[in-house]
Amino acid sequence: MPLSPTVVATARRAAVGALTAAALAAGVLAPATGAPAATPTGSLVLAGGAVAADNAQVYGAFVNLAGGASNARIGIITAASDVPANDPNASDPATCSNSVCNGTYYADLLRNTYHVADAQWIPIDLDHISNNASSSVVNQINSLNGFFFGGGDQSRLVTTLLKSDNSDSPALAAIRARFNAGAVIMGTSAGTAIANGRDMVTGGESWDALRYGSYTSVNSSYPDDLSYRPEGGFNFFTSGLLDTHFAARGREGRITRLAADTGHTRAFGIDEDTALVVTNPGAANESDKVVGSHGVSVLDLRSATVGTSAGYWAVDNVRWSYLTSGDTYTPGTWTSTSAKPAYAPSGGTVGTRWKDVFSSPDSPTDHAYQMVGMATELVNAGRSTTQYGISYESGPTFEADLTKGTGYKAWKSGSAVSFANLTTHLYVY
Numbered sequence: 001m002p003l004s005p006t007v008v009a010t011a012r013r014a015a016v017g018a019l020t021a022a023a024l025a026a027g028v029l030a031p032a033t034g035a036p037a038a039t040p041t042g043s044l045v046l047a048g049g050a051v052a053a054d055n056a057q058v059y060g061a062f063v064n065l066a067g068g069a070s071n072a073r074i075g076i077i078t079a080a081s082d083v084p085a086n087d088p089n090a091s092d093p094a095t096c097s098n099s100v101c102n103g104t105y106y107a108d109l110l111r112n113t114y115h116v117a118d119a120q121w122i123p124i125d126l127d128h129i130s131n132n133a134s135s136s137v138v139n140q141i142n143s144l145n146g147f148f149f150g151g152g153d154q155s156r157l158v159t160t161l162l163k164s165d166n167s168d169s170p171a172l173a174a175i176r177a178r179f180n181a182g183a184v185i186m187g188t189s190a191g192t193a194i195a196n197g198r199d200m201v202t203g204g205e206s207w208d209a210l211r212y213g214s215y216t217s218v219n220s221s222y223p224d225d226l227s228y229r230p231e232g233g234f235n236f237f238t239s240g241l242l243d244t245h246f247a248a249r250g251r252e253g254r255i256t257r258l259a260a261d262t263g264h265t266r267a268f269g270i271d272e273d274t275a276l277v278v279t280n281p282g283a284a285n286e287s288d289k290v291v292g293s294h295g296v297s298v299l300d301l302r303s304a305t306v307g308t309s310a311g312y313w314a315v316d317n318v319r320w321s322y323l324t325s326g327d328t329y330t331p332g333t334w335t336s337t338s339a340k341p342a343y344a345p346s347g348g349t350v351g352t353r354w355k356d357v358f359s360s361p362d363s364p365t366d367h368a369y370q371m372v373g374m375a376t377e378l379v380n381a382g383r384s385t386t387q388y389g390i391s392y393e394s395g396p397t398f399e400a401d402l403t404k405g406t407g408y409k410a411w412k413s414g415s416a417v418s419f420a421n422l423t424t425h426l427y428v429y
Contacts, residue, residue: 042179044237044278047292048244048270049151049189053109057291057325058275063114065184065277066146072116075144075175078102079160080152080190083127099125102150110148120144124171129160132169141174146184149191154233155202157194166231176234185236189244192270196242198232199262206253206358207393210313210426214261226254228262238282239331240266246297247271248368250359252320253391253398253426256299260306260315266331269297271369274325288329295324295372295418300334312396314427319407321420322372327411336420340411345382354389357400363392371400376417378402379410390429399429 045062066072078099084090087098103121110119122140124131131137141147149157161172168176179185187195194200203218204226214226241262243255246269259267270276274292290296300319307314323329327338354374356367370389378387391398407421 038180039282040180040236041182042281043184044195044281045184045186045275046192046195046237046242046268046270046278047186047188047275048192048246048272048294048296050245050248050272051188051275051292052273053113055273055292056114058273059110059114061275061277061291062146062148062184062186063110063116066116069115070117072110072118072146073144074107074110074116074119074146074148075122075141076103076106076110076119076148076150077122077124077157077161077175077191078106078150078152079125080150080154080156080194081125082152082156083125085127099127102152106148106150116146119148122147122171124160126156126160132161132171134171138170138174141171141178144178144183146186147175147178149185149187149194151189151191154190154194154200155229157190158229158233161234172234176236179236186275192244193242194233195236196233197235197238198230199241199258199264200229200231200233201241201243201255201258202227202229204254205361206250206257207360207391207398209254209257210391210398211396213313214258226257228258230262236281237278239278239286239288240264240268240298243267243269245272247294247370247372248359249361250357250367250370252297252299252371252400252424253358256301256315256318256424256426257313259299259301260304265301266334267299267301269299271295271297284332286331288331290323290327290329291325293325294369295322296329297322298329298336299424300421302334309427310396312398312428314425316425316427318424318426319421320375320402320424321422322375322418323420324416324418327418336418338411338418340413340416340418343379343410343412343417345380348381348383350377350381350384350387354387356392357389358391358398360392367392374400375402375419375422378404378422379412379417379419397429399425399427401425401427 081099084098089095107119205224208224209226271294274294277289298321388401403423405423410419
């Protein structure tokens with residue numbers, strides 16, 4: 001469907017932060033800026049959340065980059081979790097979920113399952129914010145060569161590890177210095193999101209993002225609005241926006257809208273039980289490798305145009321690549337590579353349109369990985385070049401079209417299917 005050349009910033013509730021889509025008035029997305037002051041020599045293991053305890057691909061990559069089990073000395077940061085006083089199960093080690101018991105869980109997992117030399121909780125959380133300036137905590141950090149950031153809410157990491165002027169606390173400065181000197185950082189869920197540079201996503205659902213746009217503050221009356229923090233997170237990863245729990249929760253629409261509204265030309269969506277292993281982060285020779293049970297989406301918006309369709313926001317010509325375990329992405333050249341055999345089946349056609357393509361939390365049926373399922377059907381259908389699906393929500397109903405266009409290619413090994421450059425269009429059905 002053709003799009004108008006005018007970018008429309010959708011107006012919504014006055015109490016919520018203003019949109020930034022007006023900055024894209026030309027309809028062509030501007031590149032992101034803001035590299036870290038020093039190029040780190042450390043590495044990143046960015047997991048999408050829900051990493052199984054026995055996922056040796058993900059945890060093993062982390063331990064190996066920390067020098068191997070016999071040399072790995074890991075600091076556990078669980079400040080994204082709430083404090084014990086707010087956890088009704090705090091007294092039950094089997095069901096608790098708070099900063100202290102989560103720290104114990106990860107330290108035990110790394111010591112007892114992955115046999116690291118040492119794993120210790122770094123005692124910073126909402127109950128111990130002042131520890132971010134403690135000399136003993138800084139000394140503890142300086143003795144470590146790996147750091148694990150657990151999940152929860154990335155806003156708690158902002159509160160506990162950044163100063164009010166958005167500069168590093170002494171503890172975060174020490175972690176950054178260790179990272180710059182070669183230490184490895186792993187994050188999962190919120191612990192991955194906080195690695196982002198500017199415009200860190202903080203919440204929202206895909207349909208609401210497409211319908212209403214992005215906001216710089218959270219309104220409790222509209223919890224599904226797309227929100228983000230313009231100042232970003234800790235700026236460990238600078239090659240594009242990051243999103244987590246990606247395909248399981250149908251976040252393709254929300255990160256596309258955020259990238260368009262904030263002028264980013266690339267975004268990464270990391271699936272659950274999966275990680276992106278980043279070596280030489282921020283350097284010209286950065287290399288990103290996928291490990292784990294699902295995949296990583298890379299969205300290329302360099303040729304995308306934003307406009308309107310039936311009076312609502314729409315975007316055309318987003319290139320979507322989906323990489324599975326063993327595949328690599330090179331940010332400097334915008335290329336995906338795979339050791340899997342090239343895959344171009346000659347037969348088969350797609351079925352009827354897909355429903356609930358953004359895996360809505362309001363749907364009575366669990367439709368996790370719906371967009372990836374639709375794309376995989378298209379990849380497997382050698383005689384079809386296009387497939388589409390619609391949102392569960394209506395008023396309006398949004399449509400996602402996928403097309404095997406210029407630059408499209410795919411790979412397959414066993415049940416694992418990867419592809420590069422499916423042309424994606426999002427607009428009103």
